[in-house]
Amino acid sequence: MPAGGRIRFKTDSDYVVVHAGTYGVLWDDINDTLTSRLGFDMFELKNGKPCFSAIFVPSQGAGKNYSESRVRFPSAEMRELIIDLPLFAKVKDVYIALREGSHIDCGTGYLHKKPIVFYGSSIVHGVGAGKPASNYPAIIGRRLDSDFINLGFAGAAKAEKAVMDYISELDMSVFVYDYDHNAPSAEYLAETHYAGYMTVRKKQPNLPIIMASKVDYYRDEAENEKRRLIIEESYRRGIAAGDKNLYFIDGRHIFDDDFRNESTQDGCHPNDVGYLAMAKAFGEIIEKLI
Amino acid sequence: MPAGGRIRFKTDSDYVVVHAGTYGVLWDDINDTLTSRLGFDMFELKNGKPCFSAIFVPSQGAGKNYSESRVRFPSAEMRELIIDLPLFAKVKDVYIALREGSHIDCGTGYLHKKPIVFYGSSIVHGVGAGKPASNYPAIIGRRLDSDFINLGFAGAAKAEKAVMDYISELDMSVFVYDYDHNAPSAEYLAETHYAGYMTVRKKQPNLPIIMASKVDYYRDEAENEKRRLIIEESYRRGIAAGDKNLYFIDGRHIFDDDFRNESTQDGCHPNDVGYLAMAKAFGEIIEKLI
Numbered sequence: 319m320p321a322g323g324r325i326r327f328k329t330d331s332d333y334v335v336v337h338a339g340t341y342g343v344l345w346d347d348i349n350d351t352l353t354s355r356l357g358f359d360m361f362e363l364k365n366g367k368p369c370f371s372a373i374f375v376p377s378q379g380a381g382k383n384y385s386e387s388r389v390r391f392p393s394a395e396m397r398e399l400i401i402d403l404p405l406f407a408k409v410k411d412v413y414i415a416l417r418e419g420s421h422i423d424c425g426t427g428y429l430h431k432k433p434i435v436f437y438g439s440s441i442v443h444g445v446g447a448g449k450p451a452s453n454y455p456a457i458i459g460r461r462l463d464s465d466f467i468n469l470g471f472a473g474a475a476k477a478e479k480a481v482m483d484y485i486s487e488l489d490m491s492v493f494v495y496d497y498d499h500n501a502p503s504a505e506y507l508a509e510t511h512y513a514g515y516m517t518v519r520k521k522q523p524n525l526p527i528i529m530a531s532k533v534d535y536y537r538d539e540a541e542n543e544k545r546r547l548i549i550e551e552s553y554r555r556g557i558a559a560g561d562k563n564l565y566f567i568d569g570r571h572i573f574d575d576d577f578r579n580e581s582t583q584d585g586c587h588p589n590d591v592g593y594l595a596m597a598k599a600f601g602e603i604i605e606k607l608i
Numbered sequence: 609m610p611a612g613g614r615i616r617f618k619t620d621s622d623y624v625v626v627h628a629g630t631y632g633v634l635w636d637d638i639n640d641t642l643t644s645r646l647g648f649d650m651f652e653l654k655n656g657k658p659c660f661s662a663i664f665v666p667s668q669g670a671g672k673n674y675s676e677s678r679v680r681f682p683s684a685e686m687r688e689l690i691i692d693l694p695l696f697a698k699v700k701d702v703y704i705a706l707r708e709g710s711h712i713d714c715g716t717g718y719l720h721k722k723p724i725v726f727y728g729s730s731i732v733h734g735v736g737a738g739k740p741a742s743n744y745p746a747i748i749g750r751r752l753d754s755d756f757i758n759l760g761f762a763g764a765a766k767a768e769k770a771v772m773d774y775i776s777e778l779d780m781s782v783f784v785y786d787y788d789h790n791a792p793s794a795e796y797l798a799e800t801h802y803a804g805y806m807t808v809r810k811k812q813p814n815l816p817i818i819m820a821s822k823v824d825y826y827r828d829e830a831e832n833e834k835r836r837l838i839i840e841e842s843y844r845r846g847i848a849a850g851d852k853n854l855y856f857i858d859g860r861h862i863f864d865d866d867f868r869n870e871s872t873q874d875g876c877h878p879n880d881v882g883y884l885a886m887a888k889a890f891g892e893i894i895e896k897l898i
Contacts, residue, residue, distance in 0.1 A: 348647065348665050349738070351873070352638040361869070370869040375638050448639070448738065448879045457870060579651070579660040580747065580884050583641070589738045590879040594870050 321443050322436075322455055322468025323403035328423035331416035332394040334360065336374045337386040340407040347406075349583045352376050353449045355406040356385055361451065361460060363398040366429075368460045371399070373449060376407075388415075398425045400460070402450035405443065406472075430464035430608045435488055437481075438496035441533065441596075442470030446587030454588075455494075457597035464491065464608055475500040477514035486521040491608040493518055493525055494600065498532040498569070504544040512552040519556070524563060526607040529553050531569040533596060534586045536578065546570065565603055572599045611733050612726075612745055612758025613693035618713040621706035622684040624650065626664045627676040630697040637696075639873045642666050643739045645696040646675055651741065651750060653688040656719075658750045661689070663739060666697075678705075688715045690750070692740035695733065696762075720754035720898045725778055727771075728786035731823065731886075733760030736877030744878075745784075747887035754781065754898055765790040767804035776811040781898040783808055783815055784890065788822040788859070794834040802842040809846070814853060816897040819843050821859040823886060824876045826868065836860065855893055862889045 336358050343355055353359070356376035361368040372389035385404075391397065394417075403409055416422060436442050436455040444453030451460065459466035469475075469485065477497050485493070495515060501507035511529075518527065531546040546569065553566040572595050573581040581592035588596060626648050633645055643649070646666035651658040662679035675694075681687065684707070693699055706712060726732050726745040734743030741750065749756035759765075759775065767787050775783070785805060791797035801819075808817065821836040836859065843856040862885050863871040871882035878886060 348642040348663075348668070351641055353873070357638065368869065370872065370875055373638075373874050378638070446738070448736070448873045452870065452879065577884060579658065580742065580880065580887075582660065583643070583738045583880075584663050585660055589742065590870065590873075590881045591884050594867060594881050597870075 320403040320409050321405045321470060322466060325401045325403070325412070325414065326399070326425055326427070328396055328398045328425040329416050329420055330394050330396045331420035333388055333390045333417060334399065335386070335388040335415035336401065336412070337384065337415065338412040339383060339410040340376065340385050340404065341383050341410070342408040343406050347445060349446050349587055350406065351448050352378065354404070354444065354447050356404050357449065358385065358404065359402050359449045359451045360389065361400045363400070366463065368400065394420070396421070402456060405447065405450050405453070428463055428465045430462060430491060432489060432491040433465040433467045434459065434492045434494065434604060434608065435467045435469060435485060435490040436494045436496060437469040437475065437485060439470065439475045439499035440472035441499060441587060442468065442475070442496050443472045444470060445472055446583035446589050447593055448590050452590050452593055454593045454596035454600060457593065458601045458604060461597070461601060462605055462608065471500070473500065477501070477510040479517070482514045482517040486518045490525065492604050493527045494530065495527060496530040498530070498545050498549060501545070504541065504548060507545055508548045511548055512555060515552055515556065519561065526563045526565065528565045528567060528600065528603060530567040530600070533569040533572045533588060533592065534582060535570040537585055567599060567603065572596055610693040610699050611695045611760060612756060615691040615693070615702070615704065616689070616715055616717070618686055618688045618715040619706050619710055620684050620686045621710035623678055623680045623707060624689065625676070625678040625705035626691065626702070627674065627705065628702040629673060629700040630666070630675050630694065631673050631700070632698040633696050637735060639736050639877055640696065641738055642668065644694070644734065644737050646694050647739065648675065648694065649692050649739045649741045650679065651690045653690070656753065658690065684710070686711070692746060695737065695740050695743070718753055718755045720752060720781060722779060722781040723755040723757045724749065724782045724784065724894060724898065725757045725759060725775060725780040726784045726786060727759040727765065727775060729760065729765045729789035730762035731760070731789060731877060732758060732765070732786050733762045735762055736873035736879050737883055738880050742880050742883055744883045744886035744890060747883065748891045748894060751887070751891060752895055752898065761790070763790065767791070767800040769807070772804045772807040776808045780815065782894050783817045784820065785817060786820040788820070788835050788839060791835070794831065794838060797835055798838045801838055802845060805842055805846065809851065816853045816855070818855045818857060818890065818893060820857040820890070823859040823862045823878060823882065824872060825860040827875055857889060857893065862886055
């Protein structure tokens, strides 16, 4: 389940093969493509700008528990490549094959080496994204040329003490606390949201922290307004307590009002339209903070 | 393979069940979700505006050749509903179940009853769309409240004489001639493009016709520029011959330059971002013509 995992390198090979064992797909969902569940995709940096290059086609059919495919380039010049790992399959033994005699280099690395950390539900994880690279953490990381860590847990993000303790120890540039969806109730959210934020804040007094409320607000306005107010209240408490590096993103306003009905896959999880809207909204703030 | 097929009705049932036999999935593609291949989705008209309501979850697992699921409404008031049929499965025996004793009505029907006809490749058909309703013909039909016919043929649109003859007989409001991709070569396109247009024009002298060149232009600029010029040449010939109702959409400019890399699923087929961009570009012209 290596959501957010990437392999970045330079090579002048005229092809790239990916071979990986894939097993235990966490999220065999009707909303996801085989590419996002089991596949790999690749971007090439051209003058520092990431350009979509290829997807590596996952194996299909009963009994196949590996992914293997090849992409070819039109020439053998030096390229800086980023391969994104699948969102929902467990992956082991990733092999990358290049032409014999070609060169390989670790490349220039990220412009922002310290990662942005995203924590939250299936919407952080990437359910509904068409390929590994099209959920909002991946789009932001790529466009800002920043390392990032995707701590999205489809169905399981509850701001547990152990998880918040773990996050508080991470060396990061920005923390995105997009925790709303998987709280079992508004009451649970109220009990855990500020506490989770404080766990991180106590350990890292100057870290930029972004709190966000859920994007599929209009699905159930009555319930979601309660949750939104809880998160806004966390934010206000933090600011009142003197926090100088705390930000709030109101999920209500992220999807284009005129195209709200085109922004999710299933009414809840963003599709590529919704993820791009999130990437723009979060990215605009993060860009100023890293 | 009922791409573009819809069932539109009114009911005050507090639930809707869809049961349909599905078989012979044409396009078992890594780029498509199970929902778009085998599923149904539903929109509800609220004050004449289509609002995403639900997806009907396709059956999964070996040996299951039907789709059956239910959605519930919070109340039993009268609603106007549109159910979109799957893009890639063949469908037979579609049953819709409502609560016993509830009412059913044919509804108000489309504002524009004469259909828009879209003809073209897999990109018209909907490969890469996350659900049946998110390819560009479906978005345009829904937003303009117009009936439409999707004549997208994944892998098989070659402007064959029989198909163009068939299209020329259809009673329609606008004809979208988005035929570029599946022409085996630029030469084949040159031989068939103007001829195909003339087959329709001769039968329907006053019909608005929109010619479009491919949206994934930047994938292979050299080849695609040849094709673009062929289509533009068809357009210029038509205009020079006195056609007063002919339009040209240049595929190069449809995807947002800044987000071109976020606009396709696999480098070729649009994802939901790309389809929405197409729906905006084509919809803007079609809106003035219907």
